[in-house]
Amino acid sequence: MDEDAIQLSFDRLGLSSQASIREVERAYRELCDLYSEESLATYSLMGYAERQEKLELLRTDYERILHSRLHRAPVAANLQTAADRQYSALPATIVCVDADPGQDPGTFLQQMREARGLSLRDVAERTKVGSFQLQGIEQHRFDVLPAPVYLRGFLKEFARVVEAPDIEALVDSFMVLYLNARDGKMM
Amino acid sequence: MTGSVDLEHKAPRPRIWAIGGGKGGVGKSVFSTGMAMTLAQKGERCIMLDADLGGANLHTFLGMSHPGRTLSDLFRNQSLGLKDILLSTPFENLWLISGARAMLDMANPSYLQKMKVIRQIFSLNADHIFIDLGAGSAFNVLDFFLAAHEGVVVVMPTPTSIENAYHFLKAVYYRKLRKVVRELKVERLIDAALSAKVKSGIRSPRDLMIDLQHRDPIIGEQIVRAMMPFRPRLIVNQVQRNEDRDLGKKIALACRDFFGIEMTVPGLIRTDERVLMALKSRRPVLEMFPNCPFAEDVRRIAQQMTRVRR
Ligand SMILES: Nc1ncnc2c1ncn2[C@@H]1O[C@H](COP(=O)(O)OP(=O)(O)OP(=O)(O)O)[C@@H](O)[C@H]1O
Ligand SMILES: [Mg+2]
Numbered sequence: 001m002d003e004d005a006i007q008l009s010f011d012r013l014g015l016s017s018q019a020s021i022r023e024v025e026r027a028y029r030e031l032c033d034l035y036s037e038e039s040l041a042t043y044s045l046m047g048y049a050e051r052q053e054k055l056e057l058l059r060t061d062y063e064r065i066l067h068s069r070l071h072r073a074p075v076a077a078n079l080q081t082a083a084d085r086q087y088s089a090l091p092a093t094i095v096c097v098d099a100d101p102g103q104d105p106g107t108f109l110q111q112m113r114e115a116r117g118l119s120l121r122d123v124a125e126r127t128k129v130g131s132f133q134l135q136g137i138e139q140h141r142f143d144v145l146p147a148p149v150y151l152r153g154f155l156k157e158f159a160r161v162v163e164a165p166d167i168e169a170l171v172d173s174f175m176v177l178y179l180n181a182r183d184g185k186m187m
Numbered sequence: 188m189t190g191s192v193d194l195e196h197k198a199p200r201p202r203i204w205a206i207g208g209g210k211g212g213v214g215k216s217v218f219s220t221g222m223a224m225t226l227a228q229k230g231e232r233c234i235m236l237d238a239d240l241g242g243a244n245l246h247t248f249l250g251m252s253h254p255g256r257t258l259s260d261l262f263r264n265q266s267l268g269l270k271d272i273l274l275s276t277p278f279e280n281l282w283l284i285s286g287a288r289a290m291l292d293m294a295n296p297s298y299l300q301k302m303k304v305i306r307q308i309f310s311l312n313a314d315h316i317f318i319d320l321g322a323g324s325a326f327n328v329l330d331f332f333l334a335a336h337e338g339v340v341v342v343m344p345t346p347t348s349i350e351n352a353y354h355f356l357k358a359v360y361y362r363k364l365r366k367v368v369r370e371l372k373v374e375r376l377i378d379a380a381l382s383a384k385v386k387s388g389i390r391s392p393r394d395l396m397i398d399l400q401h402r403d404p405i406i407g408e409q410i411v412r413a414m415m416p417f418r419p420r421l422i423v424n425q426v427q428r429n430e431d432r433d434l435g436k437k438i439a440l441a442c443r444d445f446f447g448i449e450m451t452v453p454g455l456i457r458t459d460e461r462v463l464m465a466l467k468s469r470r471p472v473l474e475m476f477p478n479c480p481f482a483e484d485v486r487r488i489a490q491q492m493t494r495v496r497r
Contacts (some may be wrong), residue, residue: 035435042437042445043346
């Protein structure tokens with residue numbers, strides 16, 4: 001990816017390129033709040049169109065930074081190979097799971113895990129994700145979960161280890177729930 | 188060999204504060220008086236200078252009904268200096284230079300008269316001088332604001348007050364920039380940048396700085412460096428709603444992001460009905476209600492602002 005563009009995105013969020021994901025998220029949220037339509041501080045500074053443009057630019061910057069970090073993260077790559085090796089050993093059991101992965105992806109993952117006869121600790125070992133956070137995923141305890149960029153990776157590993165079908169859709173539906181909950185809290 | 192002491196690391200004496208903010212009625216005078224009372228009560232010698240030539244009223248805030256000599260006398264009589272029109276107040280360690288009646292003679296003192304006042308402020312014998320500015324962004328107001336060591340902008344949580352504050356800040360910023368440019372003798376560079384303003388999309392001081400750095404990296408850098416000490420303080424006064432508690436931080440963020448102007452936010456002041464009660468009794472709030480929320484907030488801000496020099 002274009003290094004200059006990434007640097008510019010950091011600049012626009014008022015951050016150094018060394019900023020942690022948490023700092024990126026915070027800056028992004030603060031700026032979205034600052035340029036939101038209800039914001040008294042920027043009320044007189046811009047009209048509707050300019051505001052939308054500004055928010056769009058912010059979102060692009062935010063996503064560009066997350067994307068660049070995701071591709072750099074060595075953790076994700078290692079996990080994959082470790083996990084791949086692990087599950088060739090799993091018995092190919094046919095499982096019965098009744099949770100709807102779209103409505104309740106956490107419970108779905110939990111049922112998949114139990115159907116595979118795996119404990120949280122087993123999954124934690126294979127994914128290198130802490131069992132506390134795995135449990136957070138299963139129970140939709142959004143407050144204990146990490147930033148979206150990490151969370152996505154965790155969810156994928158979790159789903160892969162328990163051999164869930166259609167992993168992308170499952171991860172997406174979890175992320176939607178997570179982001180909605182977080183935005184709801186922000187207001 | 189000289190016997191002079193190294194004063195380098197000490198705060199300049201007197202330390203000069205200017206309180207402005209564009210909009211009328213936001214609480215500039217109430218806040219100036221609160222700051223001066225707080226520091227005077229701590230034993231620091233304070234002078235309040237009422238530079239609101241159109242609507243001088245600090246004497247009333249201090250319970251003095253008939254100020255004696257005022258700035259108006261100074262403007263009329265060449266031989267008078269600032270220290271000759273210094274008035275004692277009913278309060279220990281606190282003096283007033285009144286601006287009352289100056290309006291009748293001249294709402295806009297001449298450039299020379301203004302410079303005379305500014306020059307003399309620095310030789311007054313005090314620890315702190317608070318210049319209470321009038322509303323608006325006239326050159327008079329801007330020049331006093333820029334002459335001070337510390338510029339304080341007061342706003343209220345209303346759209347118009349915030350809009351005026353942005354206008355004021357930009358006006359001060361450009362006024363300072365003009366001075367810097369004159370000192371560096373690089374007027375031509377700025378003129379070139381400003382005349383291409385529309386074409387190159389310059390809409391804020393921030394855009395202008397970026398443009399200057401592209402035009403001439405060396406001079407651009409010098410200008411940026413010279414502008415750096417410009418770092419006004421921002422006080423949000425009359426805060427009532429919880430959601431306005433972080434308004435100061437947001438305005439500062441918008442100033443940085445939108446204008447490239449850095450501000451610090453030493454604290455906020457809550458709305459307090461005792462402010463009006465004290466005004467009606469012609470007594471300073473801090474004297475009449477020493478422990479009310481307003482007094483608490485002002486004391487906290489005073490402590491924050493006098494802690495260390497930035
Ligand atoms: N924190 C506060 N709580 C309640 N009322 C306040 C507060 N601060 C200011 N006020 C009210 O606002 C009014 C205006 O305050 P003040 O005269 O200090 O404003 P100003 O900015 O100096 O106005 P001007 O530009 O006209 O000189 C006062 O009458 C006072 O009652
Ligand atoms: Mg006033």
